Amino acid sequence: MNDKNEAIKLSSLVDYQIGSVVSREIIKRTTGTITVFAFDQGQGLSEHTAPFDAMVYIIDGKAEILIEKESYVLGEGEMIILPAGKTHALKALERFKMMLTMIRS
Secondary structure, three states: OOOOOOOOOHHHOOOOOOOOEEEEEEEEEOOEEEEEEEEOOOOEEEEEOOOOOEEEEEEEOEEEEEEOOEEEEEEOOOEEEEOOOOOEEEEEOOOEEEEEEEEOO
């Protein structure tokens, strides 16, 4: 990202790649990060924990998000909080893009 103030369409920041997960960090600070991801269908992130709260916002497509083994299906315009210390995983039910906001303080 550049430091110039301009309006940017979130979905244009990452492109889908066949069989891949693509990410682009758009803000990185000691207090948190904002990263945009593009997941091809069937791709995902395996179960893990993080020491900080995070928010997932679905830009387009559809994803299954597991939090402590409970399933949530999210689509375009929906968001969910991933609580610190709780196991979570993501899977692309269809290709999807998301914005992940991680708060470290």
